[in-house]
Amino acid sequence: MLADARRLLPRRADYAELPRSWRQDLLAGVTVGVVALPLALAFGISSGVGAAAGLITAVIAGLVAAVFGGSHVQVSGPTGAMAVVLAPIVASYGLGSVALVTLLAGLIVLAMGVTGLGRAVTFIPWPVIEGFTLGIAAIIFLQQVPAALNTAAPTGQPPLVAAWRVLTGANWSEALPALLVVGIVAALMVLLPRLHRGIPESLAAIIAAAGVVAALGLPVARIGELPDHLPAPVLPHADPAALRALLGAALAIAALAAIESLLSARVAATMSPTGPYDPDRELVGQGLASVASGVFGGMPATGAIARTAVNVRSGARTRVAAIVHCLLLLAVVYFASGPVASIPLSALSAVLMVTSFRMISGRTIAKILRAGRSDVLTFALTAAVTIVFDLIDAVVIGIVVAAFYALRAVARRSSVTREKLPVPYQPGDERIALLRLDGAMFFGAAERISSAIVDADHPEVSVVIIRMSQLGMLDATGAHTLAQITAELEARGITVIIKGVQPEHLNLLTNVGAIESLRHENHLIDSLDEAIAHARSHVRG
Template sequence: MISKYIGDLRREFAGYNGAKLVKDLMAGVTVAAVALPLALAFGISSGADAAAGLVTAVIGGFVMSVLSGASYQVSGPTGAMTAVLIALVAKSGLRGMFVTCLIAGALLLLCGVFRLGRLVEYIPIPVITGFTTGIALVIALGQIDNLLGTASAGESILEKLGSYFAIGFHVNLASALIGACTIALMLIWPRKWNARVPASLVAIVLATLAVSLFRPAVATVGEIPRSILLSQRLRFGDLSLGELPGYLPGALSIAALALIESLLCASSAARMKKEGYDADRELVSQGVGNMLLPFFGGVPATAAIARTSVAIKSGGQTRLTGMFHSLVLLLCALALSPVFRNLPLCALAGVLVVTAWRMNDWENIRQYFGKKLKGPIVKFLVTMAATVAFDLTLAILLGIAVALVVFLIRVSRLEVTSSRVENGKMHLCERDVEGPCRNAVVVYITGPLFFVNSGKLIRELGRVEGCDTVILSIRGVPLIDISAVTALSDYCEACAERGIQLAVCGAQDRVLEKLRECELYDKLGARRFYRSVDRLLVEMCGCAGNV
């Protein structure tokens, strides 16, 4: 992996010159302008503070860019991750979140080392779309307190929503007004302007000016330390081996989300830039970054499609774009921390509400519901509901389970038809077969044979009566499992007891191999297997009705 990394770096920087350096620098500045308000907002919404978000963007963004499996990935705190961290911080505190982040980083590192980068390919798109929408709902609902100046209690989003009925729902009009203006500005800001000056940055600058001038009674970010080594951070003395297993479920959720989000980002960006990526090395970079972040006071990070796409569209050439973005954010943290003191939380909440709306895969959602695709709709809704009600890991597992059930139902569709022998279906010769084979029935089976439909197979074969020979045409059977082989074996025994001769025609190589493996081939005998029904019928006519 190291030699491949060095080789990729050589190819990436081959022919690198001053012009490309300028492009990387300018793209890095542009990405930083987009990332700044998001880093502050995601830091707060994750249950930490704005400084933690900035540290994550600086340290995580730099380290992950250096080690990334692609030249274009830009990493940092993301909205999807905050949806997991909200409940985690409420339950275990910041120290618990730091330890969980460290374990998640180690899991990601192991996934990369053991080359598990293709795992994301086994998650159906409707499941990914469903959990993305579920996360968007968690993010949006989690901003109600900061957006409207209200207060809630509880660990999960559902508990917080329920607490409003117990403790009341008291809106701060100033917070609501600033939040609403932030949302409106981001929605009406022209797209062509947004490419140069992000609407989110304009919104938080205007909101900060308004609070500094008019001093409304709204919650603000407060002091941000001029350092990337925060006072609230993980120290080696905080680690206890005995308590690590208790953090494993949360770590699995964080690692699963980081794996999915980073690799989906890489896949999408690869299509945009028309350049490949190394999935396993990307997981290594995410793992190393997330193992380092807790020791600086940062929150878990992943590759972010919003920042990555901005980097590509802004002309970024190499991984230096992500590194420059982090350095620019570091300068902002050091130079502008007094300005951030008056940044209202309601404005950051407004930024996150719009971000949550935009992170939905609306194209796929419209396709599912517009075309009434029942399977994708079920997977989407189950995963979305599970993401809101439970946690990400369980939501993905439920979504995959539903997808498997839907898949099994669809592939288990078995078509079984039967007919008497007809001269019109003969292709090898024109001789009469209807007379000599008048007591034979051909059963045509189409579809995979496995445990789900083996019962149906036996029921359909049981309806075949009034004959002394049954010919099973299984050319349309692409695969067969042990349950179906067992069912066929039972049917063979039943035919033998009733004096009915049985033959099998047109078995594909994979099916024939399975029949041999399960000894049904030997049980029936090689003379009972034919390449086609035609060949069998010709032999039957030539052999006075013997198969």
């Protein structure tokens, strides 16, 4: 127990590589900080909590997750997916709910890590993850349409409906300056990496757009006032009514935080030579990060795949890189809040629009489309539900659909085969049915197997041998069905012999009464030759 607790806490080994990699870590941290600044501001605004909350989250949550998380190179902070989930919560419950729901979600994620649920993300099918990602990318783009047209977003409406209403009711003469800014930023973000990969294209594009706006005096909305220091930590007020109202929202946020953080850490582990990550410790770190963020007035945080990828590609080897990224953003809060406040909102919307397109991999979608109809349906349904309804519902529905197709595939590979008795023929062999179960016998296949065993075409059968040595999977429903079949056959005067029960299936068959249904305990036999000999003795007798 104590060893498990220690595994979830920071330790000196987290920084074992630092003497050799500190220069790389410092450079990577600065690079990620430059990339993270516009994203933190943009995701804060997109979620409805404001640019300041996004910046605070990147500093506080990013620092806590870097120290306590389970990955050496993960970078955490506000993300597009979290902004998508948080926006309707802010619209429904107001800004005052954000601190409490962030704290609650953090405690839930922390509990998931402590109880060892970190590895559950490995059960989410690949088409569900990709459909979820496509849906999030679409929502991020749709959420930016109002800011791109210099218009306030309609409140309390799904992103698709809100974007459509803004487009159909836009005043294009007022929207033109903002669209010009969007075009400048998008063009620079596409072109600058082609000139030099080391250029932080999003930050450079925003600086250029802000310069154009200032020089031409374009009438576009700005970020507005930002704090020049971190706020004092304050525990949010939590009365029972507020807790009940926000618990569902907190569960949704916690589920998303866990999924996104573990997926990001898993991607980082494949990209980086720093070794594997600890999923349970990662959840502990992310839970503590959201708790700290809520106390300081931020928003829920998760591992950020894009920023983590930049960190790895920049040479990060230890947690110091993510810590440096937080310190750089903290310096912005204290020394550059004035200039940052003048950034046009349309410039940030352009950054997120380009980011949403980069989240979509055409190669990955093509692979899914070639994988088969079930994977295509799971992918498309998850994406559609994400866009039209809800992110968590999309993941649940996607997993259910994928599980249905997986179980159907297993059930189709399950079979019951009538075999011939070994030669030479002996009188009475026609009254013995030798049946072999293959594959799996579970709730998806039990009824079909039942129909095959109770065969009306062979009414003369007086002994049935059921071979189970080739059975790979048996669940409670399958075992119960077998018990019912055995009891029914015995009631009709047909002797049942079960041959070759695997040790892992024996307890289950015993517990559901399948063994008890046999006429005699000697009818549970390991050898096929013995089973056939015993069956022939019944027929002759």
